[in-house]
Amino acid sequence: MDTQKESLAYPDGVLDASVIVPACFENPLKVHSIEFISEVMLQKRRVALPIPAVMGAYHIATRYLRVSKIDVKKVMEGILRSGSPALYPYIAPGIAADCLDYATVYDIESWDGYIISLARSMGSTIIYSLDEELSNVKEITVVNPFPQDKVKQYRDFLERGFRER
Secondary structure, rough: OOOOHHOOOOOOOOHHHHHHHHHHOOOOOOOHHHHHHHHHOOOOOOOOEEEHHHHHHHHHHHHHHOOOHHHHHHHHHHHHOOOOOOEOOOOHHHHHHHHHHHHHHHOOOOOHHHHHHHHHHHHOOOOEEEOOOHHHOOOOOEEEEOOOOHHHHHHHHHHHHOOOO
C-alpha cells in the first residue's frame, strides 16, 4: 500500500458534495457550510474530502442551481489549492467496483456509491451529507452537519428559486 495513503486516517467519515454546494452562493446554509468545510480542511474534524466531491459540487451548483460558474470555480479552486490533508485524491479500482455495486443494489447515483465505498474502505460508516436518499443504505449513517431549521430554510429557498424560473 502507498505509504502516503497509510498515513491518512479519516475515522470521522467522508464529505459529500451536497455539503460543499451551499458554500458557493448566498443562501441560508452558506455560513454553516463554510464553517464545516473549514473545520474539515483544518482537520478539526477528521473527515475525508474526496476531490471528486469538489467536482461534483461544481456540477450541482452550476448545472442544477445555475450559480455563476466563475463564483463556483473560485470556491472550488480555493479548496483544491489549500493543500489540506483532508483532500482525498484516490479512486482505486476496487473502490470504483464497489461503488457500482452500491449504485446497482440501492438504485442510487454512482457518485453516492463511491462515497459509501470510500467511507467503508476507510473503516468508517459515516457520510456527511444533505442527501436523505442515502439513509436507505443500511451499511452507513448519514449525518447532516447543519442545524435542521437552517436546512429547512435552505430547501425552501431552493424550491422558491426553482419555482420562479
